[in-house]
Amino acid sequence: MRRIPAVVAVLGLSALALVGCSSSAPAASCDRPDADSSALDLIDVTGAPGSAAVTIAPPVYVDETVYTDAEVGDGLAVTSRAQDVQFTATIVDGESGETLVSAGTQVQRVSEWANYYEGIAKMLDCATEGSRIVGAVAPDDLSEEAATNLGLTDGQAAVIVLDLQRVFLAAADGTPQFNDRTGMPSVVLAPDGRPGIIVPDAEAPTDLVVEVLKKGDGEPVTGDTAARIQYTGVTWDDNEVFDSTWEKGASATVTLEGVVPGFAQALEGQTVGSQLLVVIPPELGYGEAGSGTIPGGATLVFVIDILGLDDTATQ
Template structure:
């Protein structure tokens, strides 16, 4: 039995500050508006090919003073309403001066904020974009980090052309309908404004059997035994009342199949839906048993709060 892995370590985050129950941040999809552009640079970019396999040609040179973009295809899926959301896309990148194709490849699953560290232009192109969209844009060197601009061969005053086929937009935190707990003897959960959970463990003895409470009920895809599910989670031990693992603290969501986690964690998630938040109290025999694991003492009852952000459908390359 293994710990739940994080797929990508990003900048460390400050300690959790609990301020009571709150919703996850970010504008609603209805209030998120895509800007329009009349830049002539977009007319120099031609895109063909199936979604996820773009073929791009340009009439060089393509120069812009600021990032400009347009949606060639407008998707009908979830919108990017906060930079905390994970996204996965296929991108084609061309040198605007020469028209040379530099990259055509699927991306890793990363939060928009992580892309912004070197590709602020990509982050701007993704804001309020919807899953299933094809976005065509031009990005000046000023909207690229120094390392990115150097690797792409984009000098000061020059630009790069980007085409993004946005495959998947994940939730930043569970956004389902709040549910009333059926067992008030279990730990209580409070949320920070960004959706991070804090877990208040009672002074009583833990339950002998697996206990699962749905704190928020999402209306998304169902988690199955074969799902590659993406989550945020926080785990504490009942006895010590201390966090032993948290994707929130690591700054990145985690993805796994249910056969890659302890049995109680898998049982708590199977059959749940994307957008749900689940509280799971896992007895030792469904956790790490009588063996210690890292900072977890032998015989520990584990308490997890799990936000189901999405289910990976495309390779995370």
Template sequence: MRRSTAAVTSLALAAVVLTGCAGGPSFDGEDCAGAFTGDLTKLATVTGDLGSEPDVTLRTPIHQSTETVEERIVGHGQRLTTGDQIAAVDVVLYNGTSGDKVVATEFDGDLSRLSNIDSWNSQVPAVASALHCASEGSRLVAAFPGTDLGEQGMTGLGVAKDDSVVAVIDVLKVYLPHAEGTEQYNDALGLPTVVRAPDGQPGIIVPDAKAPTDLVVQTLIKGDGEKVTGEEPIRVHYTGVTWDERTVFDTTWGSNPAKFDLTQVIEGFAKGLTGQTVGSQVLLVIPPELGYGDQAQGSIPANSTLVFVVDILGVDPAGTASSTGQ
């Protein structure tokens, strides 16, 4: 998708079904309503603003046999509902036996330092489970047995198996997991058809017809988020197919969303997404002169008409650095 050669991913276009409207938010099928019912106020005093490292005083020693999570500051933004959904979070851990701080992230307001629940699960499983259903703008307080850190985490952080741990987690920004909004009617005559799996992943069916010669932009789902201006990078999931070969040459589904500066992508991609809104799913049919022209790019033949389905998951905050930790 960048002007340089795209990483090529092979993906079979399996049959998928169009999904309808879902109910309330859930994580792995579990309703998010009432997700944070714990009360740790008698064990942990936590003060300070969201996004700044909190002052934490524990009533030690704490003995926790199972994980308890409390939403100390209630967030009202986007929820974390999938393991691969990216978010900016800060975390500090305290030893519940001694009351000493064990480790902390930077708490420097950097919203480009992104992670997801899956990555936390591989490092600090208890933090990952605490984040299930968490909302942007929330501060969570979690208490759990030290063994919930996993063997590697206990060893690396110097936590004994009989210790308990208290975590304070600030959820600063959450990106969408997939397009969310209102489905739009489009005249699809002679154009690709898009179907969606339950997780939102699109499948693209290219018709047995001549490719259009002009740029085609169709909003399939209209999101109600902020508008894409091209001035700040965006985060997207996308799948790209060549019209003639009808094969996928690139996709982000199954991995982390892509970050794009619209000044650094092919012209048709930038034109088609500028002015769209976060939460939207957009179909783009890009003629060769607005794509890669007469130059082959990896598995994309020269003079190819390109078909993209793009889910716009969010816009990076102004002035953020390149993201890490994804």
């Protein structure tokens, strides 16, 4: 079996290198197809979740990717390629039966995997957290770079088993809430959930203001586990974006100790799936010193989507 450092470009793809990738959604119905391929009968998988042991009766060859759910999880479903996922993957040479890679991955968008492993992206479409997915991936669904790193020759299929450990929301999906506070910024959402913030021509609040725009029904943020979020931040005075995970192309994990006090106070107790509009006065933000492009004394405005709790990041 190859050592993991030798295939860092395969399973350890840098999130920085993948920023800006496009995303596409699975079929609207989001049904998992019934696999109808004799190739899957050649694959045997044992072992606990996260520790798959794969044996095959080689050769396994397919001209289109096929897969089946050996176990069906009851967690969140992958309904968009913009969602972040984390899984363990075991990849086997379809011709020789050699195990090429067995490793866990970092949290990344499904669309990022699709750039190198369209076959993996197909296996993930509509899958649910906690599932074990067994697939035979066609050569055309592996990029040339991925096939080379794995040591696969032209036209060679790969057998891939995924244990899907975490699925995060692509954007807040909670129930819209009514807010009638005057003088607050307005928020408009693009179809993918990306927020635009319009700051009114008015004096900024002097106290911390937190409005729940969408109320999620997930677990609360307690501080014991890092929260995975999407956010956009602007300054009140110039309404200019100074930071945005949406623009960076990757969500972020934060702890309550790792953000400014106003951000932490706004997050604490809120639930996964919620979207927040937060106005942070200078004394709960970066104070009179400022930070980077944020001037001293700035009032900050954030829209925050809580995508999930990320215990891996906490560890």
